[in-house]
Amino acid sequence: MASPLPKDPSARLLRDLTHSLPMALLRTREAVVHRFREVLSRHGLTEQQWRILRALEGREGLEVSQLAEQCRILLPSMTGILRRMEQRGLVRRSANRADGRSILVALTEESQALVEEIKPEIVAVYAEIEQILGKRKLEQLYALLEELESGLQGEQP
Template sequence: MATTFPQHPSTRLLRDLTHSLPMALLRTREAVVQRFRTVLSRHGLTEQQWRILRALDGRDGLEVSLLAEQCRILLPSMTGILKRMESRGLVRRDANQADGRSTLVRLTEASQTLLEQIKPEVVEVYKEIERILGKRKLEQLYALLEELEAGLLEGQS
């Protein structure tokens, strides 16, 4: 005979897991990222490496900690990723002339060429997403996500 346990009253306040906001965001993120991952894997890049290349694109370098913050990569992980990218000739690290204690990360000529090859494919993924939602809804989605993030960050203060 199976034993049943009474349901705690507070668990009835939770939405079904399939309708929870964190799970919905995770499922959607995975569906979106999978489209980009397909493009990136053809070029031998990881999502994190792509975020780094994108953050550096059009800039004359970024300090490592600022790059990590912008790419949402923890600093210890960033160190390893940059070492692998440097060994592939995708980035170079130089002493920051303005502050000798920090390091600037810069794109190489090879990575700039790679970026130019990948950009049209990435644009196609964005076009697919826009076809699915429509331009207006996509802009609303960006606005809602930014509003939610700002509100949650404000609530932390």
């Protein structure tokens, strides 16, 4: 016997969990990040550490809260990650000359060399993704994701 339809019409629009947008995005994120994790783990880095290195690359430094925002890492977590990275010699922290109340984080020479060493492997992962989707579809994917994010945040496209 079939179960009765819900009285609330909006409940009928709820997709099966395996076909929901959040689950599709999570599965895809895990598949993509898995490829990058393979590279990063060979170099003793986490995803979060790599995001920090990439955000700092080519810059004199960033204020900790700016770095946390750009890398999408919560500030309390960022503090611990930066402490471990500093102990490993990957970042250095210094007082912000423009604003003595804040701390700037910058790459060390060691981490700059590490980024240069890892780049070709990361580029190869991007090439694999582009080969799967093609350049046009990959650019469309970026555009659609940005449009969705902006729309959900109430921004104009």
